[in-house]
Every structure is written in C-alpha cells, then in structure tokens.
Amino acid sequence: MNVRRRLVFRFIGQLVVVGLVLMTIAVAASLWILEELNKLESNREFQEAGLMRLIDTSVQDEKGVHFDEGLLKKVRDSGGWLQLLDDRGNVTQSYYTPADVPRKYASGEIMSYWTETMSFPYSLGLYVDEKDGVTYTLLYGRPKNKADRSLERLLRAGMKQNGDKLELPEADQEQLKKEHDWIQLLDSNGAEIASFNKPNGVPGTYKLSELVLRSRYGYRYNAELLFYYDQSKGNTWILNKPLTGTKPGETPSMFPEIRIILTGLGAIAVASLVTLVLFSFWYGHRFGSPMMHMMQWLSKLGEGVYEEPLDRQGLPRSQDRKGKQRRRYRVYKDVMGSLRRLTDTLRTNEALRSKQETIREEWIAGVTHDLKTPLSTIKGYAHMLESDSLHWTDEEIREFATIIRQKSAYMDDLINDLGLTYRLKNEASPPKRERVELNAYLADVVEQIRCYPAYDEGQVHFVPADRPVEAEIYHPWFRRILDNLIANALLHNEPQTVATVILGDLAESTYSVTIRDNGEGMDETTASLLFERYYRGTNTERRSEGTGLGMAVTRALVHALGGTIEVKTRVGEGTQIKLEFPYV
Structure with a gap:
C-alpha cells in the first residue's frame, strides 16, 4: 500500500475514532440529562x-x-x-x-x-x-389534605385578620419564621387582604391561572403553595413553603428542566472542545513530527550531512533502540525508505568522489612525472647534440637518437592511452569486425606474447576450448586487451609468476576468456580500484613499465565490445580475470 492510501485510511480511521468519542460524549450527556429529568420528575410527582x-x-x-x-x-x-x-x-x-x-x-x-x-x-x-x-x-x-389541615389548625389556633396584618399565636409565629413560610389572605378576586411574614418579591394579587400554576408547579416559583377556601366568606388562605435551598420570595431565573438541558449541552460542548484540542495536539505530534523530521533530514542532506538526524540519545529519531521504525513514522515508511536510500547513495557518491579526487591528484602527479622524465632525457640529449664544445662520434649520435626515439614513443603511447580512454568513455564503437576461430587465434596471440623480451620462457600458457569457437572480433582491441591483462599479471608479480589464458564456451550465446596467474594476489582496495584510469596499483619495489592506464583501457575496450569483466583475487592466492563476450 502506497503512502497516499495509507494516509487516507489513517485519516479516515482517526476521524472515525474522534467521531465515536464525540458520539460517546453526546450519548453519555443525553443519558445524564434523561436521568436528571427523571429524578426531577420523581421529586415532583x-x-x-x-x-x-x-x-x-x-x-x-x-x-x-x-x-x-x-x-x-x-x-x-x-x-x-x-x-x-x-x-x-x-x-x-x-x-x-x-x-x-x-x-x-x-x-x-x-x-x-x-x-x-x-x-x-x-x-x-x-x-x-x-x-x-x-x-x-x-x-x-x-x-x-395536608394543606387544609395545616391552615385549619392555624385558624383553629386563633389566626385572624387585623387590618392588613394577620395575627397568630406566638409559637406558630416562631415556627413559620423559622421555616421562612408566609401566609396570605386573598379576596374573591385574588387580591391580597392581609399577610404574615411575606418576603419581598411576592405578588400581592394572583390571577386564577397563576394560583393553579403555583399550586401544581411550585418548582417554577421556588415555593410549594398550600391553600384553603373559606366558603362562608369567599376568601382564600394560602400558605407558601420555600423549597429547600431557595431564597424566600425569589423566582428562579430558569426552569430546572432548562438548567439540566443547558448543563448537559454545555458538558457536551466543553468535552467536545477538549477532545478536539487534545486530538489536534496528538495529530500534530503524530503526523507533524515525522514531517518536520523529514524536512530537517532533507535540509541536512543539502548541507552535506549524509545521515539521518539523531535524537538526544544519539539514535536515529525514526527508530527505537532495537532499530525498528517508531509507530508514528510507519505511515511514511516509503518516504523514509527513499530518504535512507538517497542518503546512502549521496554518502557513497561523496566517498567515491573524494576517493577519485585523491586518485586523480595522484594520477596527475604520476602523469606529470612520467612526462617530465622522458622530456628531461630528450632535452638533455638535445642540449648535448647542439653543444659546440662537444664532439660526438657517429655511434654515440645513433645511441642518443635511439634513446630520444624510445622516450618519444613512450610519450606517444601515454598520450594515445589518454585519448583512447576518453573516446571509449564517450561510447566509441569498434570498427569493422572479422570472423575468427578463437582457439587458433588465441594460440597465435599467446605465442607472439611469449616472444616478448620482458617475459621469461614458460611464463605464458594457453588452454583451448573443447570444441571450435567462432566469433567476430576487432583484432586490434582484442589483442590490446590480452596484452594488457597478461602484462598486468606478469610485470606486477614475482619473476616466476605464470599466466594462463583459458578459452571457455559458456553457452550458445556467450563465450569466455580467462587470464589466471599464480602471483601474490591483491587486497580488496587494490581489486576495487584496479580498472580506475587514475590508479596505478604497483608496489614501489616492482617494475612500473607502462602508462598506468592499461587496465582502465582494458575495461573500456571490453565494454565497447559488448562484454563483461570480473576479478577474483585474494592475497597469496593469485588473481583470475574472467571476460565474457556475446557471439556477434
């Protein structure tokens, strides 16, 4: 699954979770509202x-x-x-x-x-x-008849009207004041005639509907209303008893039902807001932190620091102590993988660039030295020949001319090798090929190489294939490849080293040529740089004939002919270089 799909599914999943949390909050608050309304109703009725x-x-x-x-x-x-x-x-x-x-x-x-x-x-x-x-x-x-009996008892106890005041026995007065109760006497139209202990805010006139509401829904007025009708006089006695926790005469600013509903809705709003704020912080940490980490990583790469940013403990921020990717980074695992590959590639390229820069500097120094040495010789002999104070015999002049020619030829070879390596680097194609039978062709080439004065007798051998092998080759390049590989095997090892050329028929589409020696072998560093055109892997105690470009030219020629080259070597066990070419 790619990053886009993972992000979509992750976002949808988290939104569903948040939705479920909000729904749970709403359901819980609704159940609380219903419970409180039921309690309120049970208190009333x-x-x-x-x-x-x-x-x-x-x-x-x-x-x-x-x-x-x-x-x-x-x-x-x-x-x-x-x-x-x-x-x-x-x-x-x-x-x-x-x-x-x-x-x-x-x-x-x-x-x-x-x-x-x-x-x-x-x-x-x-x-x-x-x-x-x-x-x-x-x-x-x-x-x-709680109300009737309460008022009847007060009337029987001597409660009577005295102007706009009501007179009661001392004990009843103290009891009513202690409980903050008050009594009103109304005429037939609901207007107050007299009262006792009436607090501020209590109306002096009551409509019929208001008396009914106060009697039936006392909680709306913070007081329970009890009444007694005096049929003989047409008057109505009302006794008001404040509800617990309320102030006498004070009318509630809102109904308890509304208060419960508003409290529940407020709880839903606050809980939802807290949930969204917490989710926002979590979301920012979960997804913003990896993004900031990747941006910092890219910034470091731009500054040339080729490694993942580390935490305070010195570990990559996206990994735990066991090297596993942390949970919040897993959704970006494709991006993180690409960043790691990019980091590794840049680090490798930087190391290779640095190594090649070192090799190039060494090679430039070597080429400069290799050019200056023959030039110095040529210059010296030229000064000697043009000097009027010196007289040379014909034999000495011929000897000087031979040395000048050899040094000039060496310089020409060096320049030609440089030109050839750059032409092959730019994918130069071989000229017209010719078809040969490789057993006979390689036997003839090896025989010619055996005659080189630099090689001792018996140092070069050829092992033919089991059957005839015919292929189209470009003779100069193929001969140059063999010359360079055999020279590398013999000139950079002990004098008793033996090189063997083996022709193999691998399959219907390819054939191989292997050059194997029993010399000292190479370490990994030398083997990895063997075909670099800036590298000369000879020991300072060994002979250093050649331009230092032979193996680079060899690899370029093999690739130009459509082949591959592989090196197997180990110190003390010799070296094997295997070439594979397609039948053309």
Whole structure:
C-alpha cells in the first residue's frame, strides 16, 4: 500500500475514532440529562415517576427485593410510606408505614381505597410493573389534605385578620419564621387582604391561572403553595413553603428542566472542545513530527550531512533502540525508505568522489612525472647534440637518437592511452569486425606474447576450448586487451609468476576468456580500484613499465565490445580475470 492510501485510511480511521468519542460524549450527556429529568420528575410527582424508578432500580436476590436508598429517602422526606404487595394482597416489604395502615388487603379493599369509594386517611398511589419476569405491585401513601389541615389548625389556633396584618399565636409565629413560610389572605378576586411574614418579591394579587400554576408547579416559583377556601366568606388562605435551598420570595431565573438541558449541552460542548484540542495536539505530534523530521533530514542532506538526524540519545529519531521504525513514522515508511536510500547513495557518491579526487591528484602527479622524465632525457640529449664544445662520434649520435626515439614513443603511447580512454568513455564503437576461430587465434596471440623480451620462457600458457569457437572480433582491441591483462599479471608479480589464458564456451550465446596467474594476489582496495584510469596499483619495489592506464583501457575496450569483466583475487592466492563476450 502506497503512502497516499495509507494516509487516507489513517485519516479516515482517526476521524472515525474522534467521531465515536464525540458520539460517546453526546450519548453519555443525553443519558445524564434523561436521568436528571427523571429524578426531577420523581421529586415532583413521586406517585407517577418515583414508583416507576423504584422498580427500575430494584435488585432482587435470595434475601428479597432491594430498592434504591435515595428513592426510599424521598418517600420518607415526603411524609409518605411504601409497601410491596404480592398477588394475594399480602405486604412482603414495607417502609415508614404508620400503625393505622393495613398489613394485608382483601381483593377489593385496596381498589376501594385507591378509587376513594371507601374512606381512607391517606392519598394512595398504586403502581404495577414487571422486571426480569417478576411482577411488582407498589403502594405509596401520603396523608390527605395536608394543606387544609395545616391552615385549619392555624385558624383553629386563633389566626385572624387585623387590618392588613394577620395575627397568630406566638409559637406558630416562631415556627413559620423559622421555616421562612408566609401566609396570605386573598379576596374573591385574588387580591391580597392581609399577610404574615411575606418576603419581598411576592405578588400581592394572583390571577386564577397563576394560583393553579403555583399550586401544581411550585418548582417554577421556588415555593410549594398550600391553600384553603373559606366558603362562608369567599376568601382564600394560602400558605407558601420555600423549597429547600431557595431564597424566600425569589423566582428562579430558569426552569430546572432548562438548567439540566443547558448543563448537559454545555458538558457536551466543553468535552467536545477538549477532545478536539487534545486530538489536534496528538495529530500534530503524530503526523507533524515525522514531517518536520523529514524536512530537517532533507535540509541536512543539502548541507552535506549524509545521515539521518539523531535524537538526544544519539539514535536515529525514526527508530527505537532495537532499530525498528517508531509507530508514528510507519505511515511514511516509503518516504523514509527513499530518504535512507538517497542518503546512502549521496554518502557513497561523496566517498567515491573524494576517493577519485585523491586518485586523480595522484594520477596527475604520476602523469606529470612520467612526462617530465622522458622530456628531461630528450632535452638533455638535445642540449648535448647542439653543444659546440662537444664532439660526438657517429655511434654515440645513433645511441642518443635511439634513446630520444624510445622516450618519444613512450610519450606517444601515454598520450594515445589518454585519448583512447576518453573516446571509449564517450561510447566509441569498434570498427569493422572479422570472423575468427578463437582457439587458433588465441594460440597465435599467446605465442607472439611469449616472444616478448620482458617475459621469461614458460611464463605464458594457453588452454583451448573443447570444441571450435567462432566469433567476430576487432583484432586490434582484442589483442590490446590480452596484452594488457597478461602484462598486468606478469610485470606486477614475482619473476616466476605464470599466466594462463583459458578459452571457455559458456553457452550458445556467450563465450569466455580467462587470464589466471599464480602471483601474490591483491587486497580488496587494490581489486576495487584496479580498472580506475587514475590508479596505478604497483608496489614501489616492482617494475612500473607502462602508462598506468592499461587496465582502465582494458575495461573500456571490453565494454565497447559488448562484454563483461570480473576479478577474483585474494592475497597469496593469485588473481583470475574472467571476460565474457556475446557471439556477434
């Protein structure tokens, strides 16, 4: 998979993860909102929502049914009681049940109490539901007419109107002030006639709709409203009891439902923002850090530093201690691989350039020396011949002329070799080839080479192929290749070294010529630079005939003829140079 696809899949995958996280946050916040609304509703209307939540949160084991302690506390705080009934009307569990409440109900008895066809001192709530295959029947009761009895008791205790004030017994006054309750007396039109302990902000006139709302939805006004209608006078007594944690007379700025919803939405917004910020930092570290690393790497390459930037521990930043690529760099593994290959190539090229620069300087010094030596000789003999004070015999003059010719020929060979190497470097093609039988041709060439005065008798041998080998060659170049390879084998080894030329028929399309010697061999450095035109690998104690370009010319000629050249050597074991040519 290429970098583009990996990045696309990685980005899509991470966006999906972020989407799932945001969705989880939204779902969690929504569930919290529903839970809080249910709690709020159960606080307001325990007979409807509270009983349902009691069953939903119940747990049953071998010891019986266990209800939520917080909900049971609400039963107690509301002044109510709770009973769990079986299918026969028996009470199996009860909580805060007064002594005047039955512990067993006949089939129609509980229905009569519930529908109020029979007198019962408590207002009942009956709820039946099934959970985990078990049917639960809950009976919830609260004292009836709490408001009526509270106001009637105050009226019986002597509460009366005195102008726009209400007078109460001292004990009742202290109790009302302690609980921050207040009482208002309204006429038939809802206007206030008199009041007691009324805080600031409480209206003095009530519409019918407002009385209904305050009585039914007290949480909207932070107070529970209890009322008593005096039928004889047409007046209405109202008792207001502040809700817990609220300030008397203060109207809430918003409904609790809205507050819960806004809190949940705010939590979603904050959690989403934090998630996106964290993801942005993580994303920048995950993808930005490798990009910055690669840019720094490229910058270092431009400055000539051919290695991957390192961390504080001296390790490549994209790798761990075990040399494995770090996770955040794996998506760019193709790019990182290309950078490593580029770094290795540039480092190798720089090393090769430096090595060739050194060799070129050495070669220039050698060529300069090789040219100056014969030139000095020629110059010296020329001065000697033109001197009027010296007189030479004919034999001496011929001797001087021979030396001048030899030195001139050496210089000519050197210049020709330089020209040939550069022509071959520019892919010069061989002139017209001629077809020969290589066994006979090589035997004749080797025989001629044996006659060179520089070689001792028996130093050069030829091993023909098993069958006739015919090929088209360019004779001067082929002969030059053999001359150079045999000269390199014999002139740069001990005098007793033997060179063997072997003709081989490798396949239908190629043949080989191998020059093998039993000399000293070469080390790896010399072998790797053997065919460089700037390198002369001779020992200073060995003979240094030639121009120093012979092996470079040899390789160029082999390549120009479409062949390949391979060297196998080891110090102390001799050298083998194998040439392979295609049949043309």
